[in-house]
Amino acid sequence: xxPTHIEPTDIHYNIIDHRMPDQIGETxxxxxxxxxxxxxxxxxxxxxEHDQYIIMAGRxxxxxxxxxxxxxxxxxxxxxxxxxxGQPWPGPIKIAVREAIAQxxxxxxRREGQPPEPTPPDDFDDDxxxxxxxxxxxxxxxxD
Amino acid sequence: MALTGDTGNGATLALGTTGAVGNVxxxxxxxxxxxxxxxxxxxxxxxxxxxxxxxxxxxxVEFEVEWTTTTTLPSTGVVETLTITYPKRTGEATAANxxxxxxxTKVSTPQLVNGTLQVAKITFAFDGDTGPTYTxxxx
Numbered sequence: 421x422x423p424t425h426i427e428p429t430d431i432h433y434n435i436i437d438h439r440m441p442d443q444i445g446e447t448x449x450x451x452x453x454x455x456x457x458x459x460x461x462x463x464x465x466x467x468x469e470h471d472q473y474i475i476m477a478g479r480x481x482x483x484x485x486x487x488x489x490x491x492x493x494x495x496x497x498x499x500x501x502x503x504x505x506g507q508p509w510p511g512p513i514k515i516a517v518r519e520a521i522a523q524x525x526x527x528x529x530r531r532e533g534q535p536p537e538p539t540p541p542d543d544f545d546d547d548x549x550x551x552x553x554x555x556x557x558x559x560x561x562x563x564d
Numbered sequence: 565m566a567l568t569g570d571t572g573n574g575a576t577l578a579l580g581t582t583g584a585v586g587n588v589x590x591x592x593x594x595x596x597x598x599x600x601x602x603x604x605x606x607x608x609x610x611x612x613x614x615x616x617x618x619x620x621x622x623x624x625v626e627f628e629v630e631w632t633t634t635t636t637l638p639s640t641g642v643v644e645t646l647t648i649t650y651p652k653r654t655g656e657a658t659a660a661n662x663x664x665x666x667x668x669t670k671v672s673t674p675q676l677v678n679g680t681l682q683v684a685k686i687t688f689a690f691d692g693d694t695g696p697t698y699t700x701x702x703x
Binding site for chain 2: 455456457458459468469470471472474476483484485486488489491493496497499501502504506
C-alpha cells in the first residue's frame with residue numbers, strides 16, 4: 421500500500437531574487453520549503469508537515485543549499501546551520517537572508533539568541549486608556 | 565569502496581520559538597519506546613507472554629550547551645518544534661534531520677568547578693503531536 425502523501429499547502433517555492441549588501445555584490449535566491457518529515461506509524465510511514473520552513477539559498481542559477489530553518493509563527497527566529505566546513509555563515513549573508521525572509525513572511529524574523537516577544541494574556545485590553553479606569557471613591561479610613 | 569562513517573561534528577540543534585541556545589556540546593539520543601503488557605496466566609508455560617502497549621512514548625532528548633552569563637535561560641513549557649540536523653556529507657544539498665514538537669522540561673545550570681568548563685543541561689520532551697520525524701538528506 422502506498423503511504424499517505426500530504427501535499428505542502430502554504431508556500432511551495434517562493435523565490436526571491438534578493439540583492440545582497442554592497443560588500444558582496446552578488447544576488448542570491450532564497451527559497452522557503454515546507455519542512456515535511458516522515459513519521460513511522462503502525463500503519464506505515466506517514467508524511468507530516470512541521471510548523472517551520474527549511475531555508476534554501478544559493479547564487480542565482482546555482483544549486484540551492486540548506487542553510488537553516490525559520491518557524492511559521494510571526495517573529496519566529498531564524499536558526500542558521502553552519503557551512504560544510506563548520507564555519508558560521510558570514511554576517512552579510514545572514515543579513516541578506518533575514519531581509520529576504522522578512523519580505524516573504526511579512527514580519528521581521530528574530531535574530532539568533534534574541535528572546536521571544538512576551539505573549540499578552542488572552543484578556544489583554546490592547547485599547548486601554550484612562551477612561552477605562554474605574555476609580556474606587558470609597559474612603560478606606562472612613563468608619564462604618 | 566568509500567568509507568561511510570561520520571561523527572557528530574557539525575550537527576546542530578534548533579528550537580523553533582526559543583531560538584539559539586548557545587554552543588551545543590553534545591546531543592543525546594532520541595529513543596521512542598513502546599511498552600509491553602504481560603499476558604501470562606496460570607496456564608502459561610515456559611516464558612512470560614506479552615502484547616504491545618497501545619501507545620508509544622515519543623521520547624525526549626537531552627543536550628548540553630556551553631554556559632554563557634549573557635544568554636537568556638530558555639523557558640520550560642513553551643511548545644515548539646525542535647530540529648536536530650545531522651552534518652551534511654559531500655554532495656548533499658539538504659541535510660538529514662530529526663524534528664518534532666514538544667517542550668523543555670528541565671534546564672540545569674552548570675556545575676562550578678575548578679578547571680572544568682561551565683556546561684548547562686537542557687531536556688526537551690517530545691509531546692507526540694507532530695513527529696518526531698526523520699527526514700533523510702537529499703542530493
